[in-house]
Amino acid sequence: MTKQPSFLYNNPDVLRHTIHDAGTRTLQCGVTLPEVRLAYQTYGTLNADASNAVLVCHALTGDQYLLGTHPLTGKEGWWHTMIGPKKAIDTDRFFVICSNVLGGCAGSTGPLSLNPATGKEYGIDFPTVTMRDMVQMQYDLIRGLGIQQLAAIIGPSMGGMQALQWGSTYPHAARHIILLATSHRHSAQNIAFHEIGRQAIMADPDWHGGRYRDFGVIPRRGLAVARMTGHVTYMSEQTLQRRFGRSLQDRTQLSYGFDADFQVESYLRYQGSTFVDRFDANSYLYMTRATDYFDLAFDHGGVLAKAFSGQTRYHVISLSSDWLFPTAGMRQIVKALNASGHAVSFVEIQTHRGHDAFLLNEPDVMQTLSSCFGTV
């Protein structure tokens, strides 16, 4: 038995999480979950008529800590570049809300939560969650905060899937929906890369059929390989080439062995090894499954345009070098929104930084979001 790993949720600092109690909920898979809780953070001040609220939906491995020092990792929140006083999403104007998704591992109900029926963590017995489930819990949170209509919902990547689901399920819930580097459904290649990650986790004997918490271990090696795989898809070929190329790591010549000779190898190993300390392996399985399952066209007889009604204004933003969610796929969303009579703007941001550009200090992303929120 090795030392019990410390996860966000199990850390004493969990007490710092703000919790919304969503009660007993039946999920899309048919399972009823008791005592569903969402951990969330807010930034800025809700105005008197509760009309300035912006919901931010986080990506696959994100959480509710958008800015400021993350209470557990000590790093800055994942969207501090974009949100804050006088920033693209201006917290002097807006009341910004972000909650950890259902099935996540940063305080919301998920595989690391205690099952009230057994007193033990759910682990792999946690039910499969969908984008619709995640959004239903968020809806409950928003209503709980006394907000009838959001000024805007914005989401990058998996967050954009949630924003799309919001637009479909609750067509009057937001005046604006901003979709960034996302898709209305995963391609076969997207599913393939996620499946590689899942197989890497489940192949690790320390996964123990999903019951690794009982054994005091985590499937560290498998989760690291899964993260490495994901990470390569978040970066463009050009960025990898510009940033690393074939440069060697801490050496002037090849080692003729299996060390990390190349900088890109060293970088990926580092990305994998640090991820395992901040993210739960089962939660990674559930998050990747939720994104693979998401198919807003299928849910509407194969016609995406039928997913949308209401008067919401949409803003669709793609990243030119994003090969995970290419511009062509986002154009399909624009077409469907046009076909369903919605006001929709579309921008393709020119960047060589791939999918991850939404996280980075990329001026064009900031300016584009700033323009969007200028109309909100």
Place this chain on the structure above:
Amino acid sequence: MTKQPSFLYNNPDVLRHTIHDAGTRTLQCGVTLPEVRLAYQTYGTLNADASNAVLVCHALTGDQYLLGTHPLTGKEGWWHTMIGPKKAIDTDRFFVICSNVLGGCAGSTGPLSLNPATGKEYGIDFPTVTMRDMVQMQYDLIRGLGIQQLAAIIGPSMGGMQALQWGSTYPHAARHIILLATSHRHSAQNIAFHEIGRQAIMADPDWHGGRYRDFGVIPRRGLAVARMTGHVTYMSEQTLQRRFGRSLQDRTQLSYGFDADFQVESYLRYQGSTFVDRFDANSYLYMTRATDYFDLAFDHGGVLAKAFSGQTRYHVISLSSDWLFPTAGMRQIVKALNASGHAVSFVEIQTHRGHDAFLLNEPDVMQTLSSCFGTV
């Protein structure tokens, strides 16, 4: 202890391999290997003046069995579509040779070979091999067969790297060199995907630090994940979408679990699971390392044109949807060959089938190779 796995090399049918003894050889890494052997096959008949010999160099996980029934797997040889009587590489005209590369696992000296110094298999103690090492052994084989000059050398993928190395190291060894879906050096993204595969193998506890043969096991799960990762890079996004899309496997609705719901998941799992019975995990490490290390420009002061001399005619063929070795990279080879004064033809074959198109029954590939060999 589970049953000792049966590899090609250890199978009694190994006796069917034709072996060339290359003697004691010092490799690029500085290590001297005794008793180096190459397993090879030939097809067609060598003519009286030994002027009709064509060397085929195989790809990462290929072997010397080009056509006919593979003696061990029972399947057809990997390039039966392209080689045979009246085919693109016509065995009525040409004497075709293919040898398993040094470091491989189909009969040539590699990690599965016995180290004469210890009487045990080399395993992970096998020295790192390079493209130059592989080609030097092939040169010895060709000379051993009494051939002074090859009519042509052809190689797809890693085979193309060997063909490039041949052109550089032995500029008068062939009248024609045909490069198909290859590169003169791996990009950072290529290295990244290989590193994911290596980390998956080495993360498997059954790898046992590379000494799994001592434990009677193979790192089955890690090697399967490595193969899945490789396989996704061999297929284009479009092929995955056309062939699988989001179709479900043997079911009409989602399972809400972690089974292979999608056909693409089932397909990849199958590719992974069948690979482990035909390929040695350590050999996979050595092959991926050799391709990552290959950099013909670096070897010539960063100027690829300096790699080439002599009068060889080059034929460069790229595949439009190959994102592993894109056309842009192959154009760099063409430019370098032009700059060094070589006769060179260039064709980009339009196909949606990605890198793997060279293996498939793709009429344009056959016609292009047929045209090439019409000039040989």
